[in-house]
Amino acid sequence: MEVLTSLMHGLGVAFQPGNLLWCFVGVFLGTVVGVMPGLGPAATIAMLLPLTFQMPPTTALIMLAGIYYGAKYGGSTTAILLNVPGESASVVTCLDGYQMARKGRAGAALGIAAISSFVAGTVGVLGLMLLAPPLAKFALSFSSPEYFALMALGLSMVVLLAGESLVKALLAMLVGLWLAGIGIDLFSDDSRFTFGMSEMLDGIDFVIVAIGVFALGEVIGNMEKRGESTLLPVPKGLRNLLPTWQELKACRFAFLNGSIIGFVIGVLPGAGSTIASFISYGVEKAVSKHPEKFGTGVPEGVAAPEGANNSETGGALVPLLTLGIPGSGTTAILLAAFVLWGLRPGPLMIQDNPELFWGLVASMYVGNIMLLVLNLPLIPVFAQILKLREYALYPVIFGISLIGVYSVSGSLFDCGLLAVFGLLGYLMRKLDYPSAPLILGLVLGDAMESALRQSLMMSQGSLSILVSRPMSATMLVLAVALLALPLFRKFNRWRVQAIEENG
């Protein structure tokens, strides 16, 4: 009952004209970004984040979240029409979606993707709404040792699934921790790693690193080649985009499978929507009466991964909003957004900012409906975006990135740092260093160091406090166990295979 009352309050917030407008802008931009291969939601949110500083936090968050889940919808369009995933989570959609398109069923495939995304996206929000409040209440009992252990657990999960080489993922995370430590120490006022530059005393702004590593690194990497793809024809008219009754019937289990698997995987830090879509596809194939047809253009092969991909968003927001622990690069950027607005996601978030939490939840219901309405009739319009040439798009991304950074601090020094992090992002891609652990290390670094130092203050310097408390001990053991898992060859083979398939 309490949940329903809160949701009603949230709907009141979401239906405010300004919030509705920015929700629409967010889901629209998200869809556009999802359609464009090579520009992900993390990069887009990072670039647009500085422009939201003048908005009320609830409105800004509604828009940024709209970009996040809107991109999941858009990602399927290129997967189906071009056999090129708009974002990594749409890789699996290529398998059957593109085959359906080749058989002249592009409209049905796009329609199934949109319907599945809507169903699963709504289930994901429902899960977020029901799971977040009790989890937040439970987390109220956490103290510094538990927080340190929780962050260590989150980081180890991200590291485990971020890249083929565990050592490189750990190194990327350590670089993130180092970057987080630059500036004045929170406890002692000592300046650390500032190279004698006054500009570095406040530390390196997260926005600079996020835009540099995600947006510029991605664009610079894309500049290596000039690829030309063949776009399959997009059927016009709503009727041609609606799947048949038989196709919908075949997808009924896939809708459910994708929704549940996506949400559960989303709650776990590190796994992310790509793994959710792969697992959901695998489950769908395993229980299917005709598994041999998967990969030849079956509608369930589109519905399951697309559903998982979208439901994951709701799941990923659970640890972010209730524990303050992001599980991916995109949610790490959302966490940074909260911090920039002076908010601290965690157990008290729902209690202290009910308008923001319930407004966001309600806006996600509204946003999912907007996306369904947008995606079904406007798919041919969105597909036109694919005709936009790289030489016209990339300078715009460079420009927005530069403005994004300059608008935060008004400092040309920060613009120079942006160039440095752009190069770092590109080199990391070339050398197979995953960027998510770096970003998470940077976002969690300060909080992790504070939690560790506060824990040791509580215990007069004894590390035993971390293992003498049941919750922190359990989480630390889990973190160590996770990092030890690749030592088992069978598991490591599965891990590497999953990461390789994720592209």
Add this chain to the structure above:
Amino acid sequence: MAKASRWNGDVISGAALAALGVFILNEARHWPYMTEEGPGPGFFPLWYGVAMIVLSLWLVLSASLRTPGKTVAGGVNWKGVGRALLVWFAFAVSVGLLKWIGFLLSFALLTVFIVVGMYGKSWRLGIGLAVVNALSFHVLFRMALSVDLPAGPLGF
């Protein structure tokens, strides 16, 4: 040359990260490790500095011991890498020019470079896009959203 290049990349990046670890460790020595209240500012960096050195040396060692594989067709595309680095360099130059010629001119020059220099399109198209981009950014960001853009001596 894919495997051999990976080998080189791992060794070089591992060595660079080991050097960073040594730097972190060296800096951390200057700050108190423990104070009366608890861990000092040198505590955390010391531990991640050590971890960085160990892991990066492990990376260098394992890459060095790995037998370089056979040449793989379509390995590192050095031409592509060159293109990417050239674009990065152009971006860095345009950042350097911000102070002298302002955002709009610098951005327009970068656009021309990418369109004409990197994609081989005509000067007419390059200059046209540069003008459209610069004007659009000016209208959208400076006029509509009141976002400050770095200005040059000419005031824009």
